[in-house]
Amino acid sequence: MSITIEDVKKLAKLSRLEFNEEETKQFVQELSATLEQVEAINKVDVSKVDLLEKTVNADTELRADAIKQSLTAEQIVANAPESQDGAFLVPITVVED
Amino acid sequence: MNYLDCSMTEVVELLNSGKVTSQELVKLCFERIAETTDLNALNSTYFDMAMERAKQIDMARKNGEKLGCLAGVPIVIKDNINFLGTKTTCASKFLENFVSPYNATVAQKLFDEGAIIIAKANMDEFAMGSSSENSAFGPVKNPIDTYRVPGGSSGGSAATVKAKQCFASLGTDTGGSIREPSSFCGVVGIKPTYGRVSRYGVVAFASSLDQVGPLTRTVRDNAVLLNVISGRDEMDMTSSTTPVPDFTAKLEQGVKGIKIGVAKQFYTDKLSAEVRESLEKALAWYKSQGAELVEVDLPSLDTALAVYYIISSAEAASNLARFDGVKYGTRANNYQDIVDLYFKSRTQGFGKEVKRRIMLGNYVLSSGYYDAFYRKAKRVQKVIRKEFEDALSKCDVLISPTTATPAFKLGEKSNDHVAMYLTDIFTVPINIAGVPALSMPCGKNAEGLPIGMQIIGKHFDEQTIYQVANAFEQAHKEGV
Numbered sequence: 001m002s003i004t005i006e007d008v009k010k011l012a013k014l015s016r017l018e019f020n021e022e023e024t025k026q027f028v029q030e031l032s033a034t035l036e037q038v039e040a041i042n043k044v045d046v047s048k049v050d051l052l053e054k055t056v057n058a059d060t061e062l063r064a065d066a067i068k069q070s071l072t073a074e075q076i077v078a079n080a081p082e083s084q085d086g087a088f089l090v091p092i093t094v095v096e097d
Numbered sequence: 098m099n100y101l102d103c104s105m106t107e108v109v110e111l112l113n114s115g116k117v118t119s120q121e122l123v124k125l126c127f128e129r130i131a132e133t134t135d136l137n138a139l140n141s142t143y144f145d146m147a148m149e150r151a152k153q154i155d156m157a158r159k160n161g162e163k164l165g166c167l168a169g170v171p172i173v174i175k176d177n178i179n180f181l182g183t184k185t186t187c188a189s190k191f192l193e194n195f196v197s198p199y200n201a202t203v204a205q206k207l208f209d210e211g212a213i214i215i216a217k218a219n220m221d222e223f224a225m226g227s228s229s230e231n232s233a234f235g236p237v238k239n240p241i242d243t244y245r246v247p248g249g250s251s252g253g254s255a256a257t258v259k260a261k262q263c264f265a266s267l268g269t270d271t272g273g274s275i276r277e278p279s280s281f282c283g284v285v286g287i288k289p290t291y292g293r294v295s296r297y298g299v300v301a302f303a304s305s306l307d308q309v310g311p312l313t314r315t316v317r318d319n320a321v322l323l324n325v326i327s328g329r330d331e332m333d334m335t336s337s338t339t340p341v342p343d344f345t346a347k348l349e350q351g352v353k354g355i356k357i358g359v360a361k362q363f364y365t366d367k368l369s370a371e372v373r374e375s376l377e378k379a380l381a382w383y384k385s386q387g388a389e390l391v392e393v394d395l396p397s398l399d400t401a402l403a404v405y406y407i408i409s410s411a412e413a414a415s416n417l418a419r420f421d422g423v424k425y426g427t428r429a430n431n432y433q434d435i436v437d438l439y440f441k442s443r444t445q446g447f448g449k450e451v452k453r454r455i456m457l458g459n460y461v462l463s464s465g466y467y468d469a470f471y472r473k474a475k476r477v478q479k480v481i482r483k484e485f486e487d488a489l490s491k492c493d494v495l496i497s498p499t500t501a502t503p504a505f506k507l508g509e510k511s512n513d514h515v516a517m518y519l520t521d522i523f524t525v526p527i528n529i530a531g532v533p534a535l536s537m538p539c540g541k542n543a544e545g546l547p548i549g550m551q552i553i554g555k556h557f558d559e560q561t562i563y564q565v566a567n568a569f570e571q572a573h574k575e576g577v
Contacts, residue, residue, distance in 0.1 A: 003460075007460075008456070011456050011459050011460055011463070012456070014459045014463065015414065015443075015452075015455045015456055015459050016421075016436075016439045016440050016443050017440070017443055017444050017447070017452055017455065017456070018440050018441070018444040019444075027453075027456060030453065030514060031456065031457060031460065033514075033515055034406065034457055034514070034515065034518075035460075037402070037403060037406070037515060037518070038403040038406055038407055038461075038470065038474075039403070040399065040400045040402070040403040041400055041403045041404055041407070041470075041473050041474055041477045042473070043397075043400055044397050044400055044476075044477045044480050045480075046473065046476035046477055046479075046480060049476040049479045049480060050479075051472075051475060051476060051479065053479070061338060062334070063331040063334070071198055071199060075198045076198065076424075078196065078198060079194075079195055079196060079198065079424070079425035079426075080423070080424060080425060081422060081423070081425075081426070081427065081428035082428065088423050088424060090423055090435055090438070091432065091434055091435050091438060092434075093434070093435050
């Protein structure tokens with residue numbers, strides 16, 4: 001599986017990451033090497049595998065749908081890089097014509 | 098007597114009998130931390146908070162109040178576990194100023210039993226790595242040889258226990274992140290069965306593989322600590338309702354009649370001669386004690402690493418999508434609009450290895466590749482899991498090396514990510530199968546570096562792992 005510069009650029013966009021030209025080239029190499037490694041999964045016959053089959057950990061019960069005390073807005077926005085009146089502050093996303 | 102040489106269990110007895118106070122222990126730990134800062138094992142320490150809490154516990158003890166089983170014991174937790182009012186950085190620039198607004202369930206459970214959380218341990222950024230060199234705050238050094246790595250990603254958690262800065266620690270393990278550092282630093286560490294321990298409040302890397310577990314100086318300490326942190330938690334719906342037994346109950350039962358599975362796939366040419374020799378000696382010892390060695394087969398074992406990198410990176414890419422510079426974490430300056438803010442904050446906030454995993458994760462999840470990679474890997478995971486279940490139906494535990502070599506040198510593999518990924522070949526399959534596994538020292542090489550043995554159990558049978566581990570430890574008290 002070979003990766004192209006265009007692939008890396010597309011992935012970077014999807015990942016919301018920016019890379020310079022050198023880093024992009026390096027990613028082409030590195031991702032290609034990693035994908036070569038992960039090709040190993042094709043050695044295994046999975047034709048009989050049912051992905052929906054129950055597993056040992058699938059003993060999940062749902063909790064009661066009850067209202068409980070949670071964190072306050074002040075506690076939540078305390079870690080925000082910018083906030084105002086208990087809300088997250090972001091750049092303007094909708095502009096009038 | 099130097100109290101720092103004691104095991105956690107011993108120090109609990111000393112506290113209970115009034116021979117030492119919690120305040121004395123906290124002071125001793127902080128003196129030791131000051132002497133060993135070069136290890137860079139800790140990201141933040143809480144002397145005042147710890148002393149205040151120790152004072153309360155000492156007072157409560159004096160007044161004859163009922164105390165928890167860890168009352169007054171200084172403990173360190175990994176820096177991806179939330180503890181109210183402390184920084185939780187995940188060793189990332191992105192979170193360098195993040196302050197926990199609540200307690201992770203495991204931190205709450207430690208607190209409720211009276212443990213004193215004195216510090217947060219350094220790690221690979223977002224737990225991605227095998228050497229603790231991927232920390233935004235500098236690499237952790239191995240206390241046994243400071244030119245070597247302590248393993249990762251819970252390198253700080255292993256180093257702090259080995260260096261006697263505390264009596265036990267918590268780490269997290271997604272592909273070996275507790276066991277590999279335990280092996281490299283010569284301590285005992287377990288990755289419990291997936292679902293045994295709540296992940297609530299633990300910063301997610303790969304949610305279907307992550308587990309929290311204790312790192313300790315002895316097997317008994319480890320069992321005691323797992324008793325405390327295990328159990329169903331309604332804040333984590335993947336935590337299991339399976340009852341939690343007393344993990345110390347079978348510690349002294351020995352190994353007579355125990356069936357130990359040995360899979361040839363673990364003893365490959367990738368294994369160094371010194372590790373092979375140590376493992377063979379350990380297996381011969383078990384046999385001499387009446388354990389039966391059984392050959393088992395894990396034919397797809399060598400594909401586990403590939404499965405791991407697909408699944409863990411896919412989940413990491415999804416989990417880390419929440420880091421956008423809006424809700425928490427560092428926000429970049431000089432952005433043009435909201436999308437540019439995301440791009441710049443993420444580009445400046447994440448380190449190289451984290452970016453690498455996000456890119457791989459988004460690749461295997463992207464349209465056109467999802468079936469060939471992610472879906473296929475999930476299917477192979479089922480095959481591997483079934484192979485482990487079959488192998489473990491023929492024996493009580495499996496024994497394998499934890500790592501192919503002892504601790505490597507700082508910088509030795511940091512420029513070769515494929516070589517770095519290969520250090521996890523024996524630990525990764527355990528997370529893929531969801532079974533529990535413990536690493537403990539089983540020997541040393543010629544340079545005195547510890548060699549780790551991995552004891553793998555059936556789903557939710559940590560008890561037998563501890564039984565098998567304790568027998569070996571008790572018989573090798575003078576060191577391995």
